[in-house]
Each structure stands twice: as structure tokens, then as C-alpha cells.
Amino acid sequence: MAEGPQLRIGELSRRVGVSPGLLRAWERRYSLLDPSRTEGGLRLYSAADERRVRDMQAGLSRGLSAAEAARAVRDGAIADQRSTLGPAAAELAATLDVMDAEAAHQTLDDLLWRFTLETVLSNVILPYLHDLGERWERGKASVAQEHFASQLLRGRLLALARGWERGEGSLAVLACVPAELHDLPLIAFGLALRDRGWRIAFLGADTPVASVAETAEVLGSSLAVLSSVTSAGFEAREAELAALVRSHRVAIAGTGASAGLAARLGCQLLEGDPVAAASAAA
């Protein structure tokens, strides 16, 4: 057993951002930690202890109560999760490919129960969509499969989106440019942005730029995000977009968005997957 350096409570507290008092409380109340002691009785924490504290924090941030989070850490449930994500992604792909709705929903239920929405989006759903799109282009996935999977995932994500237009935060207007039909990544982006406290006005696929402008105007949006898979989707409306940029904060996203275009329009470029993009936008 390799014994790394041991930390005293003050140092551990600084590293994980949890007050010493709270660390002691977690130890006493939930037996979360069991540090060794110096001769004089000072606590000495190991790397494993730090891991446990971080897992505890992960549990709390997913909404578990302190008692439940500690129980999960003790049971190893949270550590398990890190190894669960990969297999679960494969399972989701398998169920969707054979169009087994029941099994797919169950897998999603399980994933969303164990992980935060953003984790599931980033690590499972968005990669799957990406993969499906590629297979579709190469003729390895049928139209029916593609339709089935998007319908099912759209249903789930929109169910999670309920009420995202209400609340307190600043408002983002989300839309696909005219002729663009891939709204799933945009929904994912909206969900990630909502998690960061924004309100979302979702205009969806194939939205005229004028509608975006009007919505942004009427609702007083802080940000308008336009998405397109093709650069042509933006270029066909470049004049309208430029006009929109003059009156509102605008960002472009999707594989059709490029730094050059963003520079020409004078708007923000959102890169990377939707969750990362939401992080950047917020």
C-alpha cells in the first residue's frame, strides 16, 4: 500500500474548499472520513480521503442531501459512476439502433438519475448524435433509424426543457437558420444554458432571421444564438444577420459557423460541443 504524503485538516480544507469544521462534521455525522492521527491527535488525511471529499461534493452538486451523498460515497456508488458512463453510452447506441424505445428510455432514465444532465449530454447523447450523423452520411444508418432516434431524444430533451422560458435570469433566444433542421444540438445547448441560470426562448428549426430579431426585440433578449450545420446556411442570410448584430448581442454556432464569418459579422463564435458552448456563452 503506497502511503503518499498526509495532509492536515487546514491544507485539505484549502484544497477542496470545504471548511475544517464541515470536514469534521462529515466525519462525525456520516463517517465519511476516517483519518489517521498524529501522536498529538491531529487528523492526517490521505489522497483517498481527498477523493472521498470530492465525490461527496459531486453528490451534493447533483442535489443529494448530505446524508445521501455520504452514503453514496461510502457505498462506492459515485466512484463506480466514472466507469459506468462508457458502457452506458454503448448501451444507448445499441437500443436506439434496433429501435427499442422501451430499453432506450430505461437507459436514459438510469443515466439521468445517476449523472447530471450536462454529463449525459456531453458524454453520451451528443457523441451518439454525432456518430449517427456520420453513419447516416456513409449510408450505414437508415432513415428510419435516424428518425426514430431523433424523435425519441427530442422528446426526452424537450420534456427536460419544460419551463425553461420562465424564471429570473437573462434571456437567450435560440434558433436554427432558415432551412436548417437539426435542432437537437441547439436544444442541448439551451438546456446547458438554462442550467447556468438563463431563461430560454426556443424558436427551433428553420427560423427566419426576422423572427429571431422580433423575438429578441419583444422579449428583450440578452443573447441570440443562431445555429447552422452548413456555412451556406449563414451565408445565405448574411445581410440579415449583420443587421441583427447591429441591434443585439448575437452568437453563431454549429459546424457551419467559422471564425471568419463571425469576424465579418462582428458577432461571437461558439465553438465545441453545445455544453462547452453554453459555458462560453454564459
Added chain:
Amino acid sequence: MAEGPQLRIGELSRRVGVSPGLLRAWERRYSLLDPSRTEGGLRLYSAADERRVRDMQAGLSRGLSAAEAARAVRDGAIADQRSTLGPAAAELAATLDVMDAEAAHQTLDDLLWRFTLETVLSNVILPYLHDLGERWERGKASVAQEHFASQLLRGRLLALARGWERGEGSLAVLACVPAELHDLPLIAFGLALRDRGWRIAFLGADTPVASVAETAEVLGSSLAVLSSVTSAGFEAREAELAALVRSHRVAIAGTGASAGLAARLGCQLLEGDPVAAASAAA
């Protein structure tokens, strides 16, 4: 039985968007949930409980009373449904192909009873029509089969359309361009639009553009939707359509509609299946 971490009522409430008070009421009045408790008596919910709440919501949104929705969830009736849609679509195709009206109607009865109209349109009827059209082109379906299936489905959809011209909302005039006879997708579009609160004036197959203009004028329509399977269907009347666009809000739809044409005419393009198109139009 892997017991994941359990949630307290507040977090579950946040996840599903149902107030804690209502969750308790559903438990008390309908035994929808039976959460375990902490030593101190606080409720602790499992993943299965979240599933039940979401199923309850699904039931409510389909118009069930709270008591009935809860009963359906307890009986597992709603969870079953997710696996019902695929087989039902296959069954409908089978019954229509052998021209068994009674069985086809029964399948439709069952589907429409269990699901919303839009779900059935999107996932069963429209895909079937698409498939039938393809088979017909390849000579794999007979005229009689095609005729039988369209007549039966038209009958059902028009029965559901009854009274769609009456009501409160803004009015949409729907028509197929001259020589266009495929009115079923347009009916589906009308039904989806009605569900979104619109009133529908349905002019049907093979309608002169002048009739559309006159109807739009007389009834004061907010939107005129023209549908054609061939681009020639629109192009043959491009001048008339352009005139119509000058005086009314117009959208074109169907496989004959293209972004280029919509741009030339200065009207909206409705893409995707009729239900998606209705969403965009509304």
C-alpha cells in the same frame, strides 16, 4: 437490486417540475408514490419514483384526469406504451396492405386512444404514407392498395378535422396547387396546426391559386399554405403565387417546395414532415 442514491422531495420536484405539495398530494390521494423515509421521516425517492412521476405527467398531458393517470401508472399501462408505437405502426401497414378495413380501423382506434393525434401522425401515419408512395413508385404496391389506404386514412383524418374551421384562433387557408392531388399530408398539417390553436380553411386537392387568394381575402386569413409534390406544380403558377405573396402571408410546403423557390417568391418555406411544419408555421 442496485439501489441508487435517493433524492429528497425538493430535488425531485426540481427535476420533474412538479411542486413538492403536489407530489405529496399525488402520494396521499392516489398512492402514486411510496418513498422510503429517513429516520426523521423525510421522504426519499428512487429512480423508479421519478419515472412514475414522468409517466403521470404524460398521462395528464394526454387529457387523463389525475386519478385516471395515476391508475394507469400504477397498472404499468403508460410504461407499456413506449414499446407499443413501433409494433402498432407495423400492424397498421399490414392491415392496410391487405385492405382489411375493420382491422385497420381498430388499430387506429387503439393508437388514437393511447397517443395524441400528433404522435400518431408523426410516427405512424405519415411514415406509412411515405413508405406506400415509395412502394407504389417501384411497382410494389397496387393502385387498389394505394387507393384503399388513402381513402381510409382520409376518412379518419377528415373525421378528426370536423369543426376545424370554427373557433377563435387566427385562420390558415390550406390548398394543394392545381393538378396536385395528394391532400393527405396537407390534412395532417391542418390537424397539427389546429392543435396549436389555429382555425383551418381547407380547400383540398387541385385548387386554383385564384381560389386561395379569394378565400384568404374573404375570410381574412393570417397564413396561406400551398402544397405540391413536384416543383413543377409551383413553377407553373409562379406568377400567380408571387401576386398572392404580395397581399398575404404565404408558405409553401411539400417535396416540391425548395428554399430557392421560397426566396424567389418571397414567402416562407415549410420543411420536414407536416407536424414539424405546423410547429414552424405556428
Added chain:
Amino acid sequence: MAEGPQLRIGELSRRVGVSPGLLRAWERRYSLLDPSRTEGGLRLYSAADERRVRDMQAGLSRGLSAAEAARAVRDGAIADQRSTLGPAAAELAATLDVMDAEAAHQTLDDLLWRFTLETVLSNVILPYLHDLGERWERGKASVAQEHFASQLLRGRLLALARGWERGEGSLAVLACVPAELHDLPLIAFGLALRDRGWRIAFLGADTPVASVAETAEVLGSSLAVLSSVTSAGFEAREAELAALVRSHRVAIAGTGASAGLAARLGCQLLEGDPVAAASAAA
């Protein structure tokens, strides 16, 4: 017996478009429905109840009195009908193919008793004629069969046509162009038009355009309909037809009629099957 979820009266009313008051009246007066009740006495309807209401509506729309329609629904007469149309079409085809006049008449009697003329035309007779024509072209039907079937059906339809030249409405002159012998679809068209309140002057097969002109003139027709299976049938008389168009409202129909020709002549094009065409013409 799988008991699906039950609906309360409001939701059933929304689904079928019948007011709650009327649903209660049908229950009270005709025992159309027998819903179960909640403990508190609210009605709960099943899928079968919805079916009964829709069948009731079908009965009413075919002109039955409410009492009669309800009785028909209770007897299962209307549900039966749905299963009758497909088999009956097959039976008619079989009897005509083996030239069994007696059986063919019986099948037609039965069909015309149960359904409206237009339903029988659209769903049975016209598809049969279409199918017969195709088989004849492929050499799968003999001249004798073709002759027998047309003679028998012509007899029946003309019997139904008795008196269609008398009455109140505006007058339509119907004729096949010279050399055109297929008058059955035109008769069907006339019957459908008569059902819409028109009077019919039927000149039949192989009619000189001059005769059409004269009849239209003498009787004061509101519409002249010329039919041809081949485009050559129209083109051979294009000059005469153009002259006719100058003095009367004219429409062309049949597979020989095209949008281009109609445009050149400046007349109306009637597309689709005869019943649909009559709908368009009226």
C-alpha cells in the same frame, strides 16, 4: 380484457367534437353509451365508447336520424360496414370476372343499400374499372370479360341516373370526344355531380363537338364536360374545342386531359377520379 385508461366527459368531448351536453343526451335518450362512474359519480368513458360516438357521427352524416343512427350503432351495423367495403370490392371483382350477372347484381344491391352511391363509386366501382383496364392492357383480362363488366355496370349506373336531366339546378352537358368509347367514368362523374344538385344532359360516347355545342346552346348549360382517355382525342378537335370554350364554360377530363392542354384551350381541367372531379367542378 385489457382496460385502458378512461376519459372524463370533457376530454372525450374534445376528442370527438361532441358537446358534453349532447353526449349525455345520447346516453339518456338512446342508451348509446353506458360509461362507468367514479365514486363521486363522474362518467368515465372507454375506448369502445369513443368508437360508438364516432360511429354515431358517421350515421348522422349519412343522413340517419339520431334515433336511427344510435340504433345502428347499438346493433353493430355501422362497425360492420367498415369491414364490408374491402371484401365487397373483392367479391364484385370475382363475380364480374366469372361473368356471374346474378351474383354481381346482388353484390351491388347490397353495397348500394349500405353505402352512399359516391362511396360505392369511389371505393368499389371505379377502382374495379381501373384495375380491369390495366389487366386488359396486360392481356390478363379477355375482351369478353371487359365487355360483360362494362355492360352490366353501365346498366346499373344508368338506372341510377334516371331523371338526372330533370330538376332545378344548373345544367352540365357531358360527352366523350369523337372516337372515345369509355363512357362509364363520365356516367360516374354525372351521378356525383347530380348528387351535388346539378341537372345532367348526357350525350355519351363518341360525340361530335358540334353536338355538344348545340346541346349547350339549346338547353342553356352552365358547364360542358368533355372526356377522353387519350390526349389525341382532344388534340384532333382542338380548333372546335377552342371555339366551344369561347361561348361556354368548358372542362376537360379523363386521362387524356392535361394542364397544358387546358391552358391552351383556356378551359378548366378536372383531375382525379370522377367523384373528386365532380367535387371540383361543383
Added chain:
DNA sequence: ATAGGTTTTGTCAAGCTTTTGTACAT
């Protein structure tokens, strides 16, 4: 169709308890 009473169902309040982070005394 209206009138007058009942059921259903989401919401709320009052008063009390549990949970949990922090603080204080030893």
C-alpha cells in the same frame, strides 16, 4: 341551454420537526 349543487384537484397556511452548515466554549 340554464340553474344550482357536487366532485376533483392544485395550492396554501399553520405549527412543528429534521437536516446541516457554522460557531462557540472547553
Added chain:
DNA sequence: ATGTACAAAAGCTTGACAAAACCTAT
């Protein structure tokens, strides 16, 4: 470092209320 105290946040139960939806009867 330990043990105890405390207070804010979140929950619990009971009971009640009001709007919407339904009922019957006229």
C-alpha cells in the same frame, strides 16, 4: 480537537380553499 449549541433551509402533517369540471333536473 472535541462536544455542544444554534439557526436557516427544507420537510412533515393536517386541514382547508377555490377554480374548473361535472352532475341532475328543469
